[in-house]
Amino acid sequence: MVATQPATDTIAITRTFDGIEEATHRVIAQIGGMESVIRGAKIAILKPNFVAGRNAETGSTTNFGLMKAVAEEVRACGAEPVLCETPGTEFDRDATYTILGVEKFCAENGIRILRVDPEGGEADWVELQPAGAKKLRRYRIPRILKEARLINLPVLKTHVVSTMTLSMKNPMGILPRPDRRSMHTFGIDQSIVDMNLGIKPDLNIVDGSVGQDGEGPLYGDKADLQVLVAGRDSLAVDLACCQIVGVKPRDIPHLKLALEQMGKPSWTLAGEDVGVIKKFRLPEQKALYRFIFWMMYPLDYPYTWVAERGKHLCTTLYGTGLVGTRPQIKEESCTRCGKCVDACPLPNVIDIKTLKVNYSTCQRCLLCYEACPENAISVKGYSGARQ
Numbered sequence: 001m002v003a004t005q006p007a008t009d010t011i012a013i014t015r016t017f018d019g020i021e022e023a024t025h026r027v028i029a030q031i032g033g034m035e036s037v038i039r040g041a042k043i044a045i046l047k048p049n050f051v052a053g054r055n056a057e058t059g060s061t062t063n064f065g066l067m068k069a070v071a072e073e074v075r076a077c078g079a080e081p082v083l084c085e086t087p088g089t090e091f092d093r094d095a096t097y098t099i100l101g102v103e104k105f106c107a108e109n110g111i112r113i114l115r116v117d118p119e120g121g122e123a124d125w126v127e128l129q130p131a132g133a134k135k136l137r138r139y140r141i142p143r144i145l146k147e148a149r150l151i152n153l154p155v156l157k158t159h160v161v162s163t164m165t166l167s168m169k170n171p172m173g174i175l176p177r178p179d180r181r182s183m184h185t186f187g188i189d190q191s192i193v194d195m196n197l198g199i200k201p202d203l204n205i206v207d208g209s210v211g212q213d214g215e216g217p218l219y220g221d222k223a224d225l226q227v228l229v230a231g232r233d234s235l236a237v238d239l240a241c242c243q244i245v246g247v248k249p250r251d252i253p254h255l256k257l258a259l260e261q262m263g264k265p266s267w268t269l270a271g272e273d274v275g276v277i278k279k280f281r282l283p284e285q286k287a288l289y290r291f292i293f294w295m296m297y298p299l300d301y302p303y304t305w306v307a308e309r310g311k312h313l314c315t316t317l318y319g320t321g322l323v324g325t326r327p328q329i330k331e332e333s334c335t336r337c338g339k340c341v342d343a344c345p346l347p348n349v350i351d352i353k354t355l356k357v358n359y360s361t362c363q364r365c366l367l368c369y370e371a372c373p374e375n376a377i378s379v380k381g382y383s384g385a386r387q
Contacts, residue, residue, distance in 0.1 A: 009233040009267040011240045013274055016209045016226045024069035027205060027230045030270040034073035037203045043148035044074040045084050046111065047201075049155045049170055052091045052218055053099030053345075053365040059212030059222045061100065062153045066207050066228070068109050070151060075110065079149070084114045084142055089177050090314045090324070093118065095363045099345045116142050119310055120176030130198035132261075135186040139179040141199065152201035152234070156208035156225060156241050158216035160283045161293060162188055163252045165217050166241050167204040167234035168196050177312065178304075184297040189253035193261060196234055204237045205230045208244065213280040219325050219366075219379075225277050236265040246279035321359030325381030327369050329355045333376035343371035 012030035016023040028034050038044060048067060054060035071081035083106055087096040093115070097103055106113050116124040125140035154170035161184075162169055169192050172180060183191035208227040214220035227244060231237040235258050242249045249255040296314045303313040318324040329340075334355055341350050349362050357368075369377045 009231045009236045009265060010270050011229065011231040011236055011267045012270040013227065013229050013240065013244070014271045015274065016228060020063050020065035020207075020209050020228075021069040023209075023228050024066050024205065025073065027228045027271065028070075028073055028203075031203070031230050031232070034077050037151070038074065038077040038079050038149055039202075041147070041149045042079055043082055043144065044079050044202075045082050045114070045142070045145060045148045045150050045174075046070060046074075046153060047150060047171060047174055048083070048085055048153040049165070049173065049207075049217075050085045050096060050100060050102065051088045051173065053087075053096045053363045054218050055100060056155075056207075056210060057222075058218075059155065059157055059210045059216070059220070060218050062155055062207050063209050064105050066153060066205065066209070067105075067111070070153065070205065071109055071111050074151070080112060081110070082112045082114050082144070082148070084116065084144075085173050086116070086118045086177070087173070089180060089312050090318045091363055095346055095361075099363060099365050099367075114142065114144065116174075116176075118177050120178050125176060128198040130194065133194035133197055134190055136179075136183055136191040136194035139182065139195065139198070140176055142174055145174075149202040150199070152204045154204070154206050155211060155217075156206050156227075156229070156245065157212035157223075158214060158220055158280060158283050160215055160217075160286075161290065162192065162254060163282055164238075164242075164247065164255075164280075166206055166238040167201070168192055168238055168254060168258065171195060171199045171201065174199075181297045181300055181312075184294060185301075189257055192254040193257045196258070201232070201234060203230065203232060204234055206237060206241055208241070208277075211245070211280075213245070213278070213282075215283050218364075219381075220283070221281070223278055223280070227274060227277060231267065233265050233267065235259075235262060236267045239265070240267070240269075244274060244277050246276040247282065251282065318364075319360040321357065321362075323381070324364065325366075325379060326359060326362065326364055327357055327366060327377050328380050329357065330376050330378060331355050333374050335374055335376070337373065339371050339373060340368035340377060343367040 048062035
């Protein structure tokens with residue numbers, strides 16, 4: 001977690017045409033092998049992007065094949081692979097794990113799941129106060145990271161709030177939710193830079209097998225990039241990712257700040273020089289949306305004073321079904337075939353008799369929308385109505 005990074009990093013890039021597991025083993029070898037990452041540690045924390053219950057085929061979450069190969073490499077070094085990830089505050093961790101099949105996958109592949117208290121209970125967390133931080137001057141990380149290596153496994157995709165989410169933003173998912181709230185309240189872009197002053201992954205592997213552009217990170221356009229990008233320096237890896245998708249790094253606010261405050265890193269390229277695989281379309285900047293989204297976080301402070309522990313304003317708002325991307329059944333088109341209910345991995349979400357969606361239990365995975373043979377489910381919210 002506090003790895004001493006070389007002055008010049010090695011950035012490895014490889015395509016995944018021969019399979020993501022094979023490509024993962026290859027890209028790890030290209031950056032010097034997993035032994036150079038583990039360096040005698042007994043535990044390696046795997047930090048994927050499981051922000052919500054949208055599978056890797058949509059470009060929303062980290063591919064299981066990548067995680068399987070990383071876990072194999074970790075075990076070959078005599079260390080234990082441990083998954084640590086908490087979804088976005090508006091999503092339930094257990095429900096997200098159920099939708100994605102995380103528990104089954106981890107059990108089959110010898111990966112221990114670490115369920116830290118997402119609200120920041122003292123037993124699970126240790127505080128960092130990184131020197132030079134401008135806004136996020138203190139935050140907590142899982143206590144286990146003091147003795148473990150951190151392997152960061154983000155997805156190459158856009159983000160309607162931070163413009164893009166890559167290696168530098170992905171560790172936000174191991175912070176407790178109150179500290180994530182602070183990041184949004186104080187200013188997400190500078191807070192990402194501040195977070196990276198204290199959290200330095202021992203290895204980053206960006207999953208670009210399937211990415212996402214447009215209105216990411218969940219409901220954007222699927223991007224079949226078929227590429228992995230690996231390296232130790234998070235900023236260098238993110239700059240290499242920007243080249244692959246034809247994005248100017250200074251168009252990404254947190255990368256612009258990082259370049260100004262940290263300087264441009266140097267690296268040597270291993271593997272393939274792939275050029276621009278696909279030019280990404282960045283999210284449209286909607287000022288009203290960004291303001292409303294931001295307001296949820298400062299308002300969450302007084303809300304949590306009176307609410308049950310673990311409840312946040314955004315979860316309550318999304319649970320009303322009045323805001324957020326969400327499925328809606330069109331009664332005039334529905335034949336009540338029940339395929340939407342069968343497709344939903346969670347209980348008590350869709351009532352086929354009343355054709356109502358229970359938004360307090362719905363995790364907005366949109367599997368019902370994708371399964372409907374009658375196009376009787378539309379999607380409402382920021383991503384635009386999809387009929």
